[in-house]
Amino acid sequence: MYAYPMARPPEAIPRAQFLEVQDRFIAAWGQMGTAWGVSRTMAEVYALLYITGEPLNTDDVMERLRISRGNASMSLRSLVEWGLVTRAHKRGDRKEYFLAEQDPWALSRKVMRERLRREVLPLLATLHELRDSTTKDRAPRTDAAAPAGLRLASSADANADAAHAADARKPVTSAEVRQLNDRIDTLLELVQTIERLGERFVGSEGKGLKLAATMLSKFI
Amino acid sequence: MYAYPMARPPEAIPRAQFLEVQDRFIAAWGQMGTAWGVSRTMAEVYALLYITGEPLNTDDVMERLRISRGNASMSLRSLVEWGLVTRAHKRGDRKEYFLAEQDPWALSRKVMRERLRREVLPLLATLHELRDSTTKDRAPRTDAAAPAGLRLASSADANADAAHAADARKPVTSAEVRQLNDRIDTLLELVQTIERLGERFVGSEGKGLKLAATMLSKFI
DNA sequence: CCTTATTTTCACTATTTATTGAAAATCCAG
DNA sequence: CTGGATTTTCAATAAATAGTGAAAATAAGG
Numbered sequence: 001m002y003a004y005p006m007a008r009p010p011e012a013i014p015r016a017q018f019l020e021v022q023d024r025f026i027a028a029w030g031q032m033g034t035a036w037g038v039s040r041t042m043a044e045v046y047a048l049l050y051i052t053g054e055p056l057n058t059d060d061v062m063e064r065l066r067i068s069r070g071n072a073s074m075s076l077r078s079l080v081e082w083g084l085v086t087r088a089h090k091r092g093d094r095k096e097y098f099l100a101e102q103d104p105w106a107l108s109r110k111v112m113r114e115r116l117r118r119e120v121l122p123l124l125a126t127l128h129e130l131r132d133s134t135t136k137d138r139a140p141r142t143d144a145a146a147p148a149g150l151r152l153a154s155s156a157d158a159n160a161d162a163a164h165a166a167d168a169r170k171p172v173t174s175a176e177v178r179q180l181n182d183r184i185d186t187l188l189e190l191v192q193t194i195e196r197l198g199e200r201f202v203g204s205e206g207k208g209l210k211l212a213a214t215m216l217s218k219f220i
Numbered sequence: 221m222y223a224y225p226m227a228r229p230p231e232a233i234p235r236a237q238f239l240e241v242q243d244r245f246i247a248a249w250g251q252m253g254t255a256w257g258v259s260r261t262m263a264e265v266y267a268l269l270y271i272t273g274e275p276l277n278t279d280d281v282m283e284r285l286r287i288s289r290g291n292a293s294m295s296l297r298s299l300v301e302w303g304l305v306t307r308a309h310k311r312g313d314r315k316e317y318f319l320a321e322q323d324p325w326a327l328s329r330k331v332m333r334e335r336l337r338r339e340v341l342p343l344l345a346t347l348h349e350l351r352d353s354t355t356k357d358r359a360p361r362t363d364a365a366a367p368a369g370l371r372l373a374s375s376a377d378a379n380a381d382a383a384h385a386a387d388a389r390k391p392v393t394s395a396e397v398r399q400l401n402d403r404i405d406t407l408l409e410l411v412q413t414i415e416r417l418g419e420r421f422v423g424s425e426g427k428g429l430k431l432a433a434t435m436l437s438k439f440i
Numbered sequence: 441c442c443t444t445a446t447t448t449t450c451a452c453t454a455t456t457t458a459t460t461g462a463a464a465a466t467c468c469a470g
Numbered sequence: 471c472t473g474g475a476t477t478t479t480c481a482a483t484a485a486a487t488a489g490t491g492a493a494a495a496t497a498a499g500g
Contacts, residue, residue, distance in 0.1 A: 010397035
């Protein structure tokens with residue numbers, strides 16, 4: 001398979017040490033769970049299934065991770081929903097077994113897909129809605145592309161007191177409305193770009209991220 | 221600045237409506253806070269400063285967001301630490317004012333930088349350590365590149381009972397150790413790629429993400 | 441069917457994380 | 471210095487989140 005280029009080849013080690021390495025791996029991966037938007041336990045269950053490489057059943061997971069049946073059941077279900085783990089069966093055994101996605105790029109794509117769906121799309125919807133809400137007829141929903149350049153904060157230091165006192169009650173001017181919309185547009189465009197990038201990555205069946213990394217290393 | 225292509229131009233609106241749009245924007249951005257690894261409140265404070273565009277002081281933030289002084293102080297400090305907000309002063313005013321980074325690409329880069337530092341680098345360190353821990357002399361820290369292809373779970377269905385019962389106590393074989401290391405290497409490579417990509421983006425002073433999106437749209 | 445193995449659900453509890461508010465520290469003008 | 475304005479800290483508390491375990495539901499074998 002893969003031979004370590006300069007280190008001594010691996011040798012038989014005590015089982016306790018083997019399990020301890022697995023445990024530390026599981027803990028490390030679990031810590032990163034929040035980074036991909038799942039609970040620590042869910043990440044740990046994934047890590048266990050991944051590092052084991054074999055299908056495990058609920059009891060295996062409970063026992064190894066010292067978590068309750070309910071927790072194990074919930075975590076496994078979520079992982080299946082995310083597409084990070086698949087169900088498997090063994091004949092002559094009524095239990096359900098679970099197997100982790102082993103390809104890291106497939107893993108990335110699945111995580112990306114869920115996060116886009118759960119976090120980015122709702123945000124985009126809200127921003128679009130807000131963007132339109134100060135313009136009474138339907139505004140162009142189709143990629144209103146504002147120039148995304150950095151807009152300096154127009155040193156408002158001087159007129160501060162004046163502004164603060166004066167415009168407390170009277171209606172906001174159309175200039176202020178425009179500025180609000182511009183700011184929303186600016187972030188909208190950012191989120192849209194992220195979304196498009198993500199979709200593309202999710203849609204690519206190959207090693208999209210890896211390719212991206214390679215390419216970027218040449219151009220940026 | 222930016223004229224809406226087909227919608228009616230913005231007009232003066234009641235202040236209440238204006239503030240409500242701001243509030244909804246703040247709420248939406250706050251919800252997404254966890255996605256960039258900060259607390260909801262921290263994200264809301266940023267959103268307020270961003271959408272306002274003017275420097276605000278702690279009392280302004282407290283009042284508008286209805287949060288305590290302590291919370292406002294902490295959130296602002298964190299935002300300054302992340303580089304997402306800068307301190308400002310007005311002459312004749314002893315209070316400190318805060319101004320949000322307005323360029324969305326600079327924003328992205330700063331968020332990326334912090335997340336790399338806080339989440340990815342520690343994980344990389346741990347994975348490296350684990351990777352080496354079953355090989356007694358120092359193993360090649362330099363980009364041990366395992367073939368990242370998906371490794372099928374070698375249908376372990378058959379020998380399940382045997383394995384489970386048999387190897388309970390005896391030492392693990394070197395083949396098992398190698399497999400463990402391979403799995404760790406595989407994820408290590410994934411995380412390394414992400415890290416390199418992130419670093420590149422952070423380092424690019426220009427609109428790195430935007431460029432990336434454009435390029436990827438051509439190649440993937 | 442009925443029995444038993446297995447999984448799921450969910451009210452409750454534990455744990456973690458966020459927020460408050462008041463005291464302490466700091467800062468600055470006079 | 472001193473006194474008031476401002477900011478920071480942090481122990482206490484609140485809120486949110488995660489985890490448990492036993493009961494209910496489901497599935498499979500006889």
